[in-house]
Amino acid sequence: MPFIQSIQSNEEPVNIYYEDLGKGKPVVFIHGWPLSGSMWEYQVTQLTQQGLRCIIYDRRGFGRSDRPFAGYDYDTMAADLKALLDTLNLEGVTLVGFSMGGGEIAKYFSKYGRERVAKVVLVSAVVPYMLKTADNPNGVPQEEFDKMAKAMIDDRPTFLEGFNKDFYGVSLVNHPVSEAYLNSALNKAMDASPIATLECAKAFSSTDFRNDAVKINVPTLIIHGDKDKTVPIKATAEESAKLIEGSVLKVYEDAPHGLWFTDKEKLNQDLIDFI
Numbered sequence: 001m002p003f004i005q006s007i008q009s010n011e012e013p014v015n016i017y018y019e020d021l022g023k024g025k026p027v028v029f030i031h032g033w034p035l036s037g038s039m040w041e042y043q044v045t046q047l048t049q050q051g052l053r054c055i056i057y058d059r060r061g062f063g064r065s066d067r068p069f070a071g072y073d074y075d076t077m078a079a080d081l082k083a084l085l086d087t088l089n090l091e092g093v094t095l096v097g098f099s100m101g102g103g104e105i106a107k108y109f110s111k112y113g114r115e116r117v118a119k120v121v122l123v124s125a126v127v128p129y130m131l132k133t134a135d136n137p138n139g140v141p142q143e144e145f146d147k148m149a150k151a152m153i154d155d156r157p158t159f160l161e162g163f164n165k166d167f168y169g170v171s172l173v174n175h176p177v178s179e180a181y182l183n184s185a186l187n188k189a190m191d192a193s194p195i196a197t198l199e200c201a202k203a204f205s206s207t208d209f210r211n212d213a214v215k216i217n218v219p220t221l222i223i224h225g226d227k228d229k230t231v232p233i234k235a236t237a238e239e240s241a242k243l244i245e246g247s248v249l250k251v252y253e254d255a256p257h258g259l260w261f262t263d264k265e266k267l268n269q270d271l272i273d274f275i
Contacts, residue, residue, distance in 0.1 A: 001064060006083040008076055016080055017064035018057035020088065022048030025275060027094045028055045030081065030101030032124070033204060034160065034189040034197045036063030039098070042264045043271065050272050057084055059101075061196020063188075072199035074207050078107035085116045094119040094275050098260055099231060100204040102127040110212035120220040121271060124257050126204045126231055127240050128213040138235040145205040152198055160189045166229045169256030176262045213243045220247040221274045223267065225255025 003015040019037065021044055029040040037056035044054040058065040060080055061072060071077075081104050085093060093116050097105040102125025108117070132139035151159035164170075164186055168177045189197075222244070224237035233251070241249040250270060255263050 003065075004084055004087040006060070006080040008071065008079055011068060011071060014060050014068055014071065014080070015066045016057055016060065016084060018055060018084060018088075019044075020053070020055050022051075022053045024051040024053050025092060025094065026053045026055060026090045027096060027271075027275060028057075028081075028085070028090070030095065030097040030104050031056070031059060031062070032099030032101055033200050034062070034192050035185065036188055036192070038063065038188065039260065042261060043096075043268055046268045047271060052272075052275060055084070055088065055090070059196075059200070061193040061200065063191070067193040067196060069195060070199075072196055072203055074103050074107040074203055074209075075111065077203075078104050078111055080104075081108055082112055082115075090116055092116075092118040094121065096121040096123065096271065097125055098123045099257065100126050100200060103204055103207060103209055106209040106212035106216065109215040109217070113215070114218050117218055119218055119275065120216055121274065122220065122222045122237070122240060123267070124224055124228060124231055124237075124259060125222070125240070126209075126236060128210040128236065128243055129208045129239070130205050130231065130235060131208075132235075136235060138232060138239075140205070140232065140235070145201070148201060148205075149198060152194075152201070156194060156197070157186075157190060160186055163230075164189070167256065168258040168262060169227060169229070176256065177258075181261070210239075210243065213240055214245075216244045216247075219274075220244045221270070222247055222249045223252065223259070223270065224249070225252045225257065225259045225263070227254050228257045228259075230257035
């Protein structure tokens with residue numbers, strides 16, 4: 001299996017699993033929480049047929065990557081992304097970040113500038129700031145994140161089962177995904193390191209990316225569903241559109257958080273057109 005090594009200070013080298021498919025302009029997909037790079041199968045199978053080189057990878061602690069005890073802060077995770085781009089010697093990359101994956105992109109630009117990157121796509125992303133504060137009134141209250149953490153510690157499978165349904169907009173009257181798909185997503189989430197799952201939730205809920213997002217200085221497409229119950233659009237996509245100069249915001253009507261699956265045909269076409 002292909003791995004790159006990310007070597008950060010004060011830790012052993014961390015092996016990051018990746019897949020590199022197709023030929024053409026490189027596109028690096030950064031997965032959401034609490035899944036793995038395999039979530040992008042519906043994009044990779046289609047975009048590689050359109051002359052694009054698609055690279056997916058598993059964030060540390062998830063999928064087939066190493067599971068260190070620490071290093072789940074965004075500075076370190078952005079350094080893992082840089083290690084991938086450097087090792088594969090990629091140039092003119094489009095970075096596509098879903099949910100917490102948008103945070104790696106913002107932090108990458110803050111730490112490394114636009115090095116190797118040509119374009120950015122933020123999909124249902126947590127950028128610029130998820131937490132409700134006096135100067136971020138549309139964010140999510142800290143008590144909600146505290147409940148999430150307690151539920152994961154008490155009974156992670158039950159928490160993730162319920163989280164899964166909100167993720168894809170499942171309700172008593174709305175079933176946009178199959179039971180088989182929900183089970184598959186739950187299995188992927190349960191396969192992640194419990195420590196990584198908890199620590200990454202702390203990272204994406206508490207990290208303020210507002211000073212990072214303004215440093216994104218390449219063409220940027222922001223995509224978000226207006227029925228996203230997981231990452232509220234007003235605190236994230238709408239604010240990112242204000243902070244990232246020249247960015248374009250596309251709102252998917254009635255789409256939930258997991259729109260990369262529920263609205264995959266639309267998303268794939270938007271990605272192809274933008275890239």
